[in-house]
Amino acid sequence: MKKLFIDIGGTHLRSEVWSENDVITEYIRSQEHGLLSYIDRVMLQHPDISFIGISYAGQVDQGVLVASPNINIDEYDIASAVKSRYGIPLKIDNDLNCAIRAEAAYWKSDSIAALFVGTGIGAAVIDQGKLVRGSRNMAFEIGHIPYRETPLLCGCGRSNCIELYASGSGISKWLTLYGREQNPNLEQLKNSIIAEERSIAAEFEKAVLHAAGVLVTLSNPEILVLGGGIVEQNPYLVPFVRENLKDYALNPSLKTLQIERSVLDNAPLAGAKLLENSNG
Ligand SMILES: [Zn+2]
Structure with missing residues (x-):
């Protein structure tokens, strides 16, 4: 089983697909894709992904994108869309809320x-x-x-x-x-x-x-x-x-x-x- 992690920043999107022992990393410009169409593309290459975690440079509330100044939004209710399309859980939070979790663990x-x-x-x-x-x-x-x-x-x-x-x-x-x-x-x-x-x-x-x-x-x-x-x-x-x-x-x-x-x-x-x- 694989996992997909995405960091959507103000200018770039960095994603990592993790399987047991290896990781595939990709950088693209955030504006090149809507988020859902990007996920569709990754799912096509890695259909055995079982979880998606996303850090998002914009406002997001309970899996629903609220606003983003710098990123194309092609689907607001992203967690539900992924659940109904692929049957897998997606968790997404604001980029700083994600960062503080990692910093709290580190420090x-x-x-x-x-x-x-x-x-x-x-x-x-x-x-x-x-x-x-x-x-x-x-x-x-x-x-x-x-x-x-x-x-x-x-x-x-x-x-x-x-x-x-x-x-x-x-x-x-x-x-x-x-x-x-x-x-x-x-x-x-x-x-x-x-x-x-x-x-x-x-x-x-x-x-x-x-x-x-x-x-x-x-x-x-x-x-x-x-x-x-x-x-x-x-x-x-x-x-x-x-x-x-x-x-x-x-x-x-x-x-x-x-x-x-x-x-x-x-x-x-x-x-x-x-x-x-x-x-x-
Ligand atoms: Zn302002």
Whole structure:
């Protein structure tokens, strides 16, 4: 029997088909397929798949896709569609909810928060061993807290979200607005001779500190894990947050806080593999 695990990020889809001893990995651009048509294609090649676990960069509630800014949706009720078409269980959760499961297992913590900065900025919290979901599985959608008005448009339809400052897509939108070339390297932007590029990097740093401060102040975790593509490409951000968070969070909540960089190869995908045996 085989299992299929998929991580659907803001730009790319990574999937792994596992059988007893081997794994087949595939990367494609997320927009190339709707999710159901992608699953159809994999099922054709591997008809003996018996479980599908998915980490999804968008809102999802009880197996039903609610919204996604960056991904084609060809079937909203994806778990039911797969059940009726193939008779196998599919479990899907938000990418940060998947990542925090993997991080909690790695750090052996039951009081942990994750802040991942990639195409978007997302957060998740496990408190006293339990994932904090909210009534429709949308708790800690930190990218869309109101921050400051911009001339830009967020994927959610508003123009004042913190994601417009503190994310890869935010940096990219500002660079486009100023007619600059795309560049995800923050240290190059910080040291640029172009004032607009320096200000994009400075505003990004402030917004990330603000997001981390809000997350820590509201959830009071034992460990804050920073991850995602932008953190991987700019590792200075972890010591930077460690040094400066005191100006952005309630200080007693920082006393014993441990701030770490995610060391997992792909935390959302690692979390998708934990979905099969997870109830909460
Ligand atoms: Zn938004």
